[in-house]
Amino acid sequence: MIMKALLINCFIVITSATIPRPRGVADSNASHYQPNNEGVFVCIDGSQTFPYSYVNDDYCDCADGSDEPGTSACPNGKFTCTNAGHRPLIVPASRVNDGVCDCCDGTDEYSGNIACVNTCQELGKKHKEEVERIMKLQEEGIKKKKEFAETGKKMKEEKKARLEQLQTDRESAEAERQELETKKEEAEAPEKEAKDKHQQAWDEEKARRSAEKEAAAASTAFQELDSNNDNFVDVLEMVIHNEFDIDSNGVVSEEEAKEHLEEADKVDMDTFVSKIWPNVKQIYKPLVPEESQADGEASPPADSQGETATPPDEEAKDSPNSLPPPPLDPEDEYDEEEEEEEDEEDEDDMDDRDDYHDTAEDTEDKMPDYDEETQVLIEAADIARNAFIAADEKVKSIDREISSLQSYMNLDFGNDEEFSVLKDQCFEYTDREYTYKLCAFDRASQRPKSGGSETSLGTWGKWSGPENDRYSSQLYERGQNCWNGPDRSVKVHFKCGPENQLTNAYEPSRCEYAFDFISPVSCSGKISPMDPHSHDEL
Ligand code: MAN
Numbered sequence: 007m008i009m010k011a012l013l014i015n016c017f018i019v020i021t022s023a024t025i026p027r028p029r030g031v032a033d034s035n036a037s038h039y040q041p042n043n044e045g046v047f048v049c050i051d052g053s054q055t056f057p058y059s060y061v062n063d064d065y066c067d068c069a070d071g072s073d074e075p076g077t078s079a080c081p082n083g084k085f086t087c088t089n090a091g092h093r094p095l096i097v098p099a100s101r102v103n104d105g106v107c108d109c110c111d112g113t114d115e116y117s118g119n120i121a122c123v124n125t126c127q128e129l130g131k132k133h134k135e136e137v138e139r140i141m142k143l144q145e146e147g148i149k150k151k152k153e154f155a156e157t158g159k160k161m162k163e164e165k166k167a168r169l170e171q172l173q174t175d176r177e178s179a180e181a182e183r184q185e186l187e188t189k190k191e192e193a194e195a196p197e198k199e200a201k202d203k204h205q206q207a208w209d210e211e212k213a214r215r216s217a218e219k220e221a222a223a224a225s226t227a228f229q230e231l232d233s234n235n236d237n238f239v240d241v242l243e244m245v246i247h248n249e250f251d252i253d254s255n256g257v258v259s260e261e262e263a264k265e266h267l268e269e270a271d272k273v274d275m276d277t278f279v280s281k282i283w284p285n286v287k288q289i290y291k292p293l294v295p296e297e298s299q300a301d302g303e304a305s306p307p308a309d310s311q312g313e314t315a316t317p318p319d320e321e322a323k324d325s326p327n328s329l330p331p332p333p334l335d336p337e338d339e340y341d342e343e344e345e346e347e348e349d350e351e352d353e354d355d356m357d358d359r360d361d362y363h364d365t366a367e368d369t370e371d372k373m374p375d376y377d378e379e380t381q382v383l384i385e386a387a388d389i390a391r392n393a394f395i396a397a398d399e400k401v402k403s404i405d406r407e408i409s410s411l412q413s414y415m416n417l418d419f420g421n422d423e424e425f426s427v428l429k430d431q432c433f434e435y436t437d438r439e440y441t442y443k444l445c446a447f448d449r450a451s452q453r454p455k456s457g458g459s460e461t462s463l464g465t466w467g468k469w470s471g472p473e474n475d476r477y478s479s480q481l482y483e484r485g486q487n488c489w490n491g492p493d494r495s496v497k498v499h500f501k502c503g504p505e506n507q508l509t510n511a512y513e514p515s516r517c518e519y520a521f522d523f524i525s526p527v528s529c530s531g532k533i534s535p536m537d538p539h540s541h542d543e544l
Contacts, residue, residue: 028062029076029113032086032096038072047073071099078102087113092130147502147529151424154527158423162415169411176404183397186390193383193390200380208373224283228275230292239282240272249289417447418469420477424527433508435521442511444521450482450496452519462486463494463519470497478528488517496521502529 027036038050039061047058049068056067062076071080076099083099087109097108103117110129112122231239231247244250244263252262266286267273273282376384419426428446435442436455442463443451450463464482471478478500485494496519503509503524510522 030085031075089126091126144529144531147526150526154427155422155424158426165411172408179401183401186394186397190390190394193387197383197387200383224279228278238272249291435508435511463496491517498523500528
């Protein structure tokens with residue numbers, strides 16, 4: 007109670023214009039502490055009323071602690087230091103007379119236990135300088151921001167105009183494309199018809215040649231089998247051919263030979279060609295002349311179908327019983343003598359002889375060139391096709407540009423397009439372990455300094471600042487998945503600065519990154535809560 011009496015009159019006066027108020031009361035709350043208020047004090051939350059003498063009596067009466075602004079009696083009390091020369095400061099009332107100077111004017115320590123030096127003038131000066139520095143930075147930033155906004159608006163206008171132009175161009179390009187497509191189809195129809203005709207004629211020719219070859223092979227086989235030249239192939243002529251050994255007992259019985267002859271004792275050429283040859287051609291092998299075996303020549307190894315691997319022209323030369331090479335033309339039979347004569351005339355051709363059959367067969371199997379009329383149609387269709395391809399590519403290229411312009415137009419570059427200067431620009435920041443990269447409005451990544459591949463931290467997502475400060479942060483999302491964790495993402499915090507610069511990159515929680523980015527575009531003229539000294543008040 008003695009303390010209470012002592013403290014009752016502890017009013018301080020700030021200026022002649024301000025209302026005198028008890029110790030520790032903020033200027034804004036002074037009206038609650040009017041001494042002429044019929045001698046009562048109403049707690050600021052309005053819950054209770056006490057005699058005015060209860061204010062600062064070092065006993066906590068109000069639930070909101072408002073009766074003890076200048077003592078540490080209320081656990082939730084707040085003490086305001088005026089800090090003349092600097093800025094007022096609110097500290098928890100528990101710090102009053104705790105032996106630590108919290109206020110620069112020392113008013114929180116009035117018990118006499120500690121003497122606080124008033125540092126408000128000095129701090130005020132420093133703070134003023136800092137505020138001025140920041141204000142200058144803001145001013146310069148705002149100037150640059152205006153320039154950026156102008157550039158951004160101009161750029162958007164240009165892109166808009168280009169987009170409109172492209173939309174018009176697209177219509178004519180599309181009309182041209184359609185016209186050329188029709189022309190292409192018109193040119194391709196007769197081309198197809200002529201090509202199909204050519205192909206059909208070639209297919210027929212191939213079928214004819216194949217049938218001729220087949221007949222020639224059958225006839226040659228008949229002559230070889232008809233060893234007594236009686237114009238019949240009979241059972242006895244068949245039994246000497248080991249390949250007709252059906253039961254593989256090493257001997258061709260007459261029954262086996264007969265079975266191959268479709269149960270006839272003998273067949274003439276026509277029957278052989280039409281009925282017997284189709285069934286035996288796969289197994290038939292001309293006899294190897296006895297002389298060559300007697301000479302001790304090794305029999306050539308049999309291939310998978312049991313046929314000898316003797317080169318074709320050796321067969322032709324050395325084996326009287328072997329098949330001649332397939333004629334190029336039925337009327338142009340292979341003529342050994344004529345071939346030799348030609349070889350004598352032209353020694354150089356010798357080198358090519360080994361390839362004779364291959365080349366002949368290749369030529370034989372190759373479709374002849376198109377006739378002149380068809381070639382004219384192909385050339386015309388090629389011209390029409392190429393013209394269409396060019397027109398089609400033109401439309402596609404316009405579409406690509408339109409789509410890229412539309413994506414640009416859909417991006418939110420701030421209220422005045424000021425952020426558009428950052429588009430297509432990349433910024434890097436390197437810490438001890440990684441180089442972080444931010445390509446604005448595009449993507450963010452991380453690359454180990456020690457080498458190794460880049461990890462995507464996300465692609466452009468959205469502006470993610472609070473409702474009243476939407477352009478203060480950006481979100482890049484859906485980056486590379488974190489093992490046993492989320493997809494990587496980055497929140498980029500924008501602050502006012504003299505240049506566009508990525509100033510920090512960190513990982514507040516695993517695979518969730520944060521970048522600090524300074525830019526003139528974030529200068530607003532207001533000192534942000536992050537600026538020095540602006541968060542003194544608790
Ligand atoms: C990599 C980096 C780190 C991340 C881990 C998670 O090492 O992307 O930033 O924390 O993967 O496993």
